[in-house]
Amino acid sequence: MVEAVSWRNLPTVALAFALIGFMLMAGLFWIAGQLFKGASFDLVTSTALFALMTSVEIQTINSIVPQLSSRLLTNIFIAVIVSGVILAMISNQNLYWWKHNLSFLGTDKANDSWEFNLALFFSSLILLALVDYLFASLKRVFPKSRQLLVLRILLTLLAVDLGMVGAFPNNLAIHSLHTRLAGYLIFLVLGLIFGIRWLLPDISRDFQRISWMIAAALLAGEILFQVIGYLSLTAFEIMAFLLAFSWLVMLFERLNDYLEPIQNQRYVI
Template sequence: MNEKHVLKLPQDLKEQLGVEPGTQVKVHIGADEIKITTQKPVEIRKRRWGVIILTAIMTAIFLGYFLTRKIYQISLVGSESVATMVLVLTTISGFLSFAAAFIQLKHQSGSAVEAVSWRNFPTVALSCTLISFMLMAGLFWIAGNLFKGATFDLFTSTALFALITSVEVQAVNSIVPQLSSRLLTNIFIAVIVSGVILAMISNQNLYWWKHNLSFLGTNQAVASWEFNLALIFAGLILLALVDYLFASLKRVFPKSRQLLVLRILLTLLAIDLALVGVFPNNTQMHTLHTRVAGYLIFLVLALIFGIKWLLPDISKDFLHTSWMIAAALLAGEILFQVVGYLSLTAFEIMAFLLAFSWLVMLFERLNDYLEPIQNRQYIIK
């Protein structure tokens, strides 16, 4: 049985929040602030109507396209298929839904979105859209292999499209109000992991691992844009995450030079990560790609070795873990460059996993400074 919490509020504050006795609210307790949020029935109804209207418009476009083309039996996957229309129209629906919800909540006092700056909106919106696109592309790739040659009549295809679009729009509507530094961290992880895995699966028949990890982004690879775009957007999300985190950390650690240096290094890391995707390892860009990829390693090592000075009140456990990861990176470098035990692909994957894991741990540590937070449901009295 869930414990019930009762919140007593002054009458004038109740009127300002627009709540009555018995209303359920969420209390967000942060490092230096308390936020009380509630979803009014009118807002919930507006969102539901938004989902219905957007789904209906996209479904009408789907139906109109195939009626115009006089196609009445539609393939599950292919050039003119349910999958193609979902990847185009449903992805656009997700982006529009994200934009509408973000703009609405940005003007709403007390919402979590208030902490996300307008300059970060394009990056966050496009990144969420990219994740959605990759997820749907992966699911349809699996479905296409499981149900080869599957086709549906126009009515069934339209119903399937409407269902997927409705789920997508509702999912986006539920994600936007929860935007936070931790969610941005999870988006950063999801973009990199989904992009790399999708690129690996797409190129499994080309034996990409006999070349190197960067092969996935070259013009010899299948759908290399997925790999490169994932790196570019991961860099942009990292840039947005750094901006979001350190703007908030200023309130916790005012005038800290160490945090300023840490912010600069992480910003350079984000830009460099995006440049690895901008300059793929093709013949004409090989030197440039190798150089920016090398800078990535140096920046991560500089962060690891300097973390004791850069991060206030660093815990011994985190510090020891950082030293172990640094030692593993150096050992991998020796085994690859000097001993010749590791192949280039094995070294790249090992270095990527170690550096990526440490970076995620760092952001979780930074989030801990901001969020000794409890979210509880209270009943107004």
């Protein structure tokens, strides 16, 4: 599986691991700062501690690289976008970001808005690498499949649009552009859900039912927000994000099953 990684994926995967490492180190140092307030070290001790943490991180990454696969890239995608959004929420809790909208976390009025925008941008790069890696391998299983080509194009457009949402935050000057790009994400996900039966003809009935349920929930949330006014903008954005993100992860798990089938074991009791 590692041989399927091409030169196009290497920079993205390397940057993704660097971002994850940075987030982990920043979190660890923040926890240490909260536990040992006012503590300070001399230059030699600080350098030794940092070198020790860096060596541990490098050894961890070295143990992960030989196991690189589409499932691992999927988990990296989940880790980057979830950790970035959560960090942005925590750093802006005193600004009551939820009274505005989810996109407020990436605006110039938020604290450390680069965390939110960078998480979206890097998530899009990882998604591009995952799509390229996954469909390059699926060509061997389904050669000359038009459905897979259309699915690959739609997922690539989704990844590019996600990166554009992070690159153009919801600031006043580009509010309309950001809103339009964010709306395209919902339309692309709905298009994938409604067309998944044609794009993957042998998809299971359970996954098809779950897809219809998620699509119905997205449409219901749109009605509750736009027509009835029951949901706030923040609630609607979080709900739509969780539903679309969950379905996307399930789709990649189904695609991964073609390459790495999960071995089920039965135990007779």
